[in-house]
Amino acid sequence: MLLASTKTKKWVSAFLLLFISAMIWHEEIIIYLFDIPKMGSRSPVVIGVPETAFNPRPTRSYKGPHPSTIERPEDSFEFPIKLGEIGPIKTLFSGEPQYPFLCMTEKSGLGQPKVDNQKKIGITVYDMNKNGHLTKNIVGYSKDCLIPTQAWYYYNRKGTKKFYLLEKANNDIEKIQINGQFVDFIVRVETGIINRYIYSLSVLKGPGELIDKPNSLYWNKKLIYQFRGGVGIGFKQGKNRPTYMLERRYDALSKGYAVAYSSANQTSNTYNIALQEDTALRVKRQFTALYGKPEYTVGIGGSGGAIQQYLLAQNNPTLLDAIIPLYSYPDMITETIHGLDCELLEYYFDIVSKDSRWQQWKQRSLVEGLNARSMDHDYGVIYQLALLVYGKWPFREEGLSECSMSWRGPTQLIHNPHYFHYFKHFTPEIFEGMQWTHWQDLKHIYGTDEDGYPKQTWDNVGVQYGLKALLTKDLTINTFLNLNAKIGGWKEFKSMKPVKYWLFSGLSPPASELSLWSEHNMNHSPDSGITPAKRTEGNIDAIRAAYYSGSVFTGKIDLPILDVRHYNDPELDMHHSFASFSARLRIKEANGHANNHIIWMARKPFELRPNTLKAIDHWMQNIIKYPERSVADNKPEDIEDACFDDQGQLIAQGTDVWDGKWNNRTNGRCLKTYPNFMSSRNIAGSDLKGNTFKCHLQTIDEAIQKGIYGNIDMTPYTTRLKQVFPSGVCDYSKGDIGRPSDIYR
Numbered sequence: 001m002l003l004a005s006t007k008t009k010k011w012v013s014a015f016l017l018l019f020i021s022a023m024i025w026h027e028e029i030i031i032y033l034f035d036i037p038k039m040g041s042r043s044p045v046v047i048g049v050p051e052t053a054f055n056p057r058p059t060r061s062y063k064g065p066h067p068s069t070i071e072r073p074e075d076s077f078e079f080p081i082k083l084g085e086i087g088p089i090k091t092l093f094s095g096e097p098q099y100p101f102l103c104m105t106e107k108s109g110l111g112q113p114k115v116d117n118q119k120k121i122g123i124t125v126y127d128m129n130k131n132g133h134l135t136k137n138i139v140g141y142s143k144d145c146l147i148p149t150q151a152w153y154y155y156n157r158k159g160t161k162k163f164y165l166l167e168k169a170n171n172d173i174e175k176i177q178i179n180g181q182f183v184d185f186i187v188r189v190e191t192g193i194i195n196r197y198i199y200s201l202s203v204l205k206g207p208g209e210l211i212d213k214p215n216s217l218y219w220n221k222k223l224i225y226q227f228r229g230g231v232g233i234g235f236k237q238g239k240n241r242p243t244y245m246l247e248r249r250y251d252a253l254s255k256g257y258a259v260a261y262s263s264a265n266q267t268s269n270t271y272n273i274a275l276q277e278d279t280a281l282r283v284k285r286q287f288t289a290l291y292g293k294p295e296y297t298v299g300i301g302g303s304g305g306a307i308q309q310y311l312l313a314q315n316n317p318t319l320l321d322a323i324i325p326l327y328s329y330p331d332m333i334t335e336t337i338h339g340l341d342c343e344l345l346e347y348y349f350d351i352v353s354k355d356s357r358w359q360q361w362k363q364r365s366l367v368e369g370l371n372a373r374s375m376d377h378d379y380g381v382i383y384q385l386a387l388l389v390y391g392k393w394p395f396r397e398e399g400l401s402e403c404s405m406s407w408r409g410p411t412q413l414i415h416n417p418h419y420f421h422y423f424k425h426f427t428p429e430i431f432e433g434m435q436w437t438h439w440q441d442l443k444h445i446y447g448t449d450e451d452g453y454p455k456q457t458w459d460n461v462g463v464q465y466g467l468k469a470l471l472t473k474d475l476t477i478n479t480f481l482n483l484n485a486k487i488g489g490w491k492e493f494k495s496m497k498p499v500k501y502w503l504f505s506g507l508s509p510p511a512s513e514l515s516l517w518s519e520h521n522m523n524h525s526p527d528s529g530i531t532p533a534k535r536t537e538g539n540i541d542a543i544r545a546a547y548y549s550g551s552v553f554t555g556k557i558d559l560p561i562l563d564v565r566h567y568n569d570p571e572l573d574m575h576h577s578f579a580s581f582s583a584r585l586r587i588k589e590a591n592g593h594a595n596n597h598i599i600w601m602a603r604k605p606f607e608l609r610p611n612t613l614k615a616i617d618h619w620m621q622n623i624i625k626y627p628e629r630s631v632a633d634n635k636p637e638d639i640e641d642a643c644f645d646d647q648g649q650l651i652a653q654g655t656d657v658w659d660g661k662w663n664n665r666t667n668g669r670c671l672k673t674y675p676n677f678m679s680s681r682n683i684a685g686s687d688l689k690g691n692t693f694k695c696h697l698q699t700i701d702e703a704i705q706k707g708i709y710g711n712i713d714m715t716p717y718t719t720r721l722k723q724v725f726p727s728g729v730c731d732y733s734k735g736d737i738g739r740p741s742d743i744y745r
Helices: 002-025 027-035 244-248 250-254 273-291 304-315 335-339 341-352 361-368 378-389 402-407 410-415 422-426 467-471 477-486 540-548 578-591 605-625 669-673 700-706 715-724
Strands: 123-128 134-142 150-156 163-165 175-178 181-184 186-194 197-204 222-226 258-262 296-302 322-326 372-374 399-401 561-566 597-602 642-644 650-653 695-698 729-736
Touching (some): 186 244, 186 273, 197 244, 197 273, 222 273, 244 250, 244 258, 250 605, 273 304, 296 304, 296 605, 322 605, 335 341, 335 410, 341 361, 341 402, 341 477, 361 372, 361 399, 361 402, 402 410, 467 477, 477 715, 561 578, 578 597, 642 669, 695 700, 700 715, 700 729
Parallel strands (some): 222 258, 222 296, 296 322, 322 561, 561 597, 597 642
Antiparallel strands (some): 123 134, 150 163, 175 181, 186 197, 197 258, 642 650, 695 729
8 A cells, every 4th residue: 555655656656746847837728827818808918910910932041230339319208207107118229129029018907908909910909998807898908008108106024025005004114214304214116118028127216215316325326237037038028016116126226226127128028139228228317317327237147147237238238337247148149059958968868879887877967967857756756657658667767857847848948939828829920920930029139931930049069978978988989979860960950849848738748749858859860870870950140140149148237246056056046156156257358358357156046146236336436436447357356266165165266266178277266166067068168258150160070180088089980970971060269150250230
């Protein structure tokens, strides 16, 4: 009975974990289940789009100039936006509005959007009865999700970090010290629409101010611009509740900082960096028109929020004066270089290879680079359930890799044009022409082909997966050749099929409808590796467009940077620590040094955040006082690279604490404490900058002659190597073949 009970619990656990994991991985499904309002029989769904929404004609890839070389146009919109009015709808310089566009004003607690058409374009808008409840009567439709500008006063309740509308106060308002006096902790919060996204401004209530006439007497003249992360491909407005920034930036607000934010600056809503800049500039204009020019503006935010800071500081140095990227990446598009390797490698390890070594999870790091480890709990049952469908013995060493833990789901979301989406679910006949990928979302940058599919940047031609493991003899020659012969690549967009997560397409699944790898969208060998599986070739024009458009962080940045992260590598979290070092290498390559780039790492960085604002303020005060000095020369002596323990106590600091293999030095104390991993492309021979989309190729004979295989004699395997790599292998010493030599022309 005990055995039966244990098995039952295991399979119940498997099903529930698969469901929960899929929910976490697939944000679009979460939106469908939780974010789309459901009010009785009302169905506020997208039911139409403008006739101009789809354009199947081929479009050219962007060819420059780089945004850092362009003067932004004058803004003719008159700021400030007054209460009751609606902000600018058309963007200033970032292009035409995107349709369809999912309104989320109701989910933000701001009510229904304004009716802007009667042509059944956008979401339905309903009448309201005398009691303030929505009825079933349709009054029109909203395609642009507009709401009037509104403002409220929120107070912080004593003993909490929660905020409530001021009219609910009952002698329980917290006191804070501002300018040497104790004042009520009351914040004016303003929300409205700029570029169709929901913005918010949060500033301490000044003495005697009126809601429509704020004053800045308690503001410390320093502005925080908040950036947020997530994985998204556009087509939605995003949520922004009035209390979001109050709770997130509690400490800063209590010290007098002002906080600005827009849902456009959350990457789960869009990765359009031009749109994010366009919107942030206008949000700052609204703030300045109300409160005056800040002494400085510091960016802060994690993951995709960090990406925005790196790119915006590079593309427009006037927007931010300093940045605090948290658990950062240099940019999004170069992360896909190794990220899209993950499913290919996991499918090889789980299904294709007959070598039992890959059931030992740590072995996968030899090829994937990223962390992988065995675990003492049932995360492995996700695999067991899927493997059972494939006729593989399911009970194996339990564990996970960063690839399987973090990239399954995002891979399909950004890369599969037929991925599950909320719009397709409701009105699939309207969206037959949509290709829902990151590349389609930014097709005005990457360009499209004759079939209307976007050109893509991802390429793995000539990549020798596991090369470093071969050199250290952790892989045999035969294993190395088998892996590279069978790994293949991703099919062209036009040949891809929908994902096979049967959990969301029916409850009685055939075995063919379950796949955790989407192997039906991969290129496979037709004869078990005798004929190597076809690799994927990226489009040179699309790669160049990524550089020209400012979507790639090249490192050309000259302002204070405090890169702060918690050490998540052991948790198999996709926010791996080596991303901070990738950014540093790019900065050093572009500027000759990285003295303006500081890395702080801890088990729990949240303990460090108050210190980050203090450090940046000290640095910025020096810059303000000594403008003739360089940013690096104005850096205070006590702001250095450092690492901290889980209590926030300093472990070590100094110029050498993060030294390691990544910069060809002996490991420093911090890197010994928090060792970093690598990517699959690093294992294949690229450096840690991680920005080689498409490598220069060399013949097998040239590679052997140059000694790329070290002391391993590959001469007897020359014929097979040429079969596996018919176009040659990567020569990473030459950099990226797609990188333009005139990015900043």
